[in-house]
Amino acid sequence: MNLDGIIVKLDGVTKTYNEGQLEVTAVNNLSLELKKGEFTVICGPSGSGKTTILNMLGGLDLPSSGKLFLEGREIEKLSRSKLSEMRRDRIGFVFQAYNLMPVLTAYENAEFVLNLQGRSEEEKRVKVMKVLADVGLGGMEDRMPNELSGGQQQRVAIARAIVTEPAIVLADEPTANVDSATADSLLDVMEKLNKEEGVTFLFSTHDQRVMDRARRIIRIKDGKLDSDVRK
Amino acid sequence: MNLWKMAWRNIWRRKRRTFITCFSVSFGLLYAVLSTGFGDWGYTKLVDDSASMGYGHVTFEPIDYNISPSLDKRISGTNELKDRVRAVDGVAKVIDRIMGQAMFASASKSVGGMFFAIDPAQESKEYNLFLKKMVKGELFSTTDGKGVVVGTKLAEKLGLRMGKKLIYTFTDVDGEIVSEIARVSGMFKTGVDEVDGAMVLLPIDRVRNILGYRPDEATLVAVIIDDQRRAGGMAMKLDSLFGDGMDVLPFTETQKDVTSMIFMDKSMNYLFQIFLGLLVSAGILNTILMAVLERTREFGIMMAIGMSPKKLFQLVLAESFWIGLVGLVMGIVISSPIYYYFSTTGLDLTGSVPDGYSAGNVPFELVMKIKLFPESVVVILGTVFLLTLLAGLYPAYKAGKVPPVESLRVI
Secondary structure: OOOOOEEEEEEEEEEEEEEOOEEEEEEEEEEEEEEOOOEEEEEOOOOOOHHHHHHHHOOOOOOOEEEEEEOOEEHHHOOHHHHHHHHHHHEEEEOOOOOOOOOOOHHHHHHHHHHHHOOOHHHHHHHHHHHHHHOOOOOOOOOOHHHOOHHHHHHHHHHHHHOOOOOEEEEEOOOOOOOHHHHHHHHHHHHHHHHHHOOOEEEEOOOHHHHHHOOEEEEEEOOEEEEEEEO | OOHHHHHHHHHOOOHHHHHHHHHHHHHHHHHHHHHHHHHHHHHHHHHHHHHHHHHEOEEEEOOOOOOOOOOOOOEOOHHHHHHHHHOOOOEEEEEEEEEEEEEEEOOOOEEEEEEEEEOOOOOOOOOOHHHHOEEEEOOOOOOOOOEEEEEHHHHHHHOOOOOOEEEEEEEOOOOOEEEEEEEEEEEEOOOOHHHHOOEEEEEHHHHHHHHOOOOOOEOEEEEEEOOHHHHHHHHHHHHHHHOOOOEEEEHHHHOHHHHHHHHHHHHHHHHHHHHHHHHHHHHHHHHHHHHHHHOHHHHHHHHHOOOOHHHHHHHHHHHHHHHHHHHHHHHHHHHHHHHHHHHHOOEEOOOOOOOOOEEOOEEOOOEEOOOOOHHHHHHHHHHHHHHHHHHHHHHHHHHHHOOHHHHHHOO
16 A cells, blocks of 8 residues: 555544444544644544544544544554554553552553563663653653652653654643643653654644634544544 | 562552451461361371270281281281381381280179280380370380289279289180180270270280291281371382282271371361351452442543553452562461460360260371461462462453443443
């Protein structure tokens, strides 16, 4: 497949769930593409399907029909172990809350995925110290999560998400649990990573602060593409 | 950060719960130590005492003597046999003896019983329970004298006192009834009425003369070995070396009552330990499962960022490993002083069983001590640890089975 810088492609993707006797369509025949370096928001009201889209892109859920591509690989055809590898190597996740392992230090949390990849100690050290510095946490490597503020914890989560140089970082409501000042500083970090390092970000959010910074806004309504605007 | 380190830190997130779980492992270990230790010591004591009451751990006997004992069946060349057997590794003592049935009579009464003809020079308290249990007088000093040692109950039945006459009568090798007069030189009391009321010790050469045996003939040669657990193997070895024309039997063949009783007791003991082990495992399984279910979202995040279900399984199993190990260490710490106390001082049951207790006509030692064989230690530690690991298998399986997106939905 000729990628043309396309990181992610959804081609007629539909996702339905069974809730008791009812069949619910969370995503309805959605097609879109994301290119490398984009800073994109998927937004919409609650229940519009934006988290479902992120979950599918992250290989956490599979479409009921349609095709999903990450860097040219069709996700729904991958085995469970291959999906794990894909998430480990090519995708970074930032969640709304409960991101970090409470028994690991900031350094160990950021290093977590590199451990899963089996990197050498030296390589891990160099990468982790760099990303922690990039997110403004230099000097806090040895702190436990309960010794960090909510914003600092999210910075560690961002560091963990980008340390493997993934194809894309999927952030699901990353600013939902923090105050405005912290949200702004988190967005500063992510924008800086996007502009200076070329990290591709896809946010699922209805936080206006995030939408204001995004260069592309995809609106989803009732599981369908409502609008796709590039600034 | 490797899985083992992470697992170690994880189990201490809930210190109290982990300590309680480890304590249940350690008390399971303590129970196994006490139960097995009292058993190991008790069974060994019973077998050794049974061996010292006549047949030894391994017995050289005339062919079929065990099936139908008779005084006309005997082994020849016992002196040479004893010398050869003594040279075998693991043999502590070799003694020839003559055992049989007899009638015992005093001035007032007569009763049937058993005699046990011995050479005082070969015997000692260590290898002869009757000598250990002497309560009056002493053992005759010669092999052909007229002294005898009787059980206290038999003395009571026959109205015998120290120095009084006793007549013993049996059938010799020619089928003739023969008698001898002796005087009571000593009395023993084992605490087992069936033994104290029927057994008499006689000097071996005097009995040989009466029976018409040659000086190197006896009804059995008793072999005492260092470790009663090796009796089966030792019997096979001695049989192959010296067993021509004889039966060479371990105590499991010659002392079937004692063996059966030990087997029953051991089986019940192990059954109960297994049952208790399963109960403790169920408790541990519940605790680890709770810890897994509480962390469903955390596991969902781990899988979302690339941890495979297999690694998650390994993580939870590693947590079970640590709990088992800490529980074992705690168990060893708790058990050690208790083990030391019971191995030295023992558990005194004489107050609970004032009339004594016997098994297969062997008196039971009522100050019970504890002793674990090395293989028992390995089995106990291994089993306790294995049960803890097994208890962690299902929770580990559950941890790896939930799809990440389901885990992430948990708040």
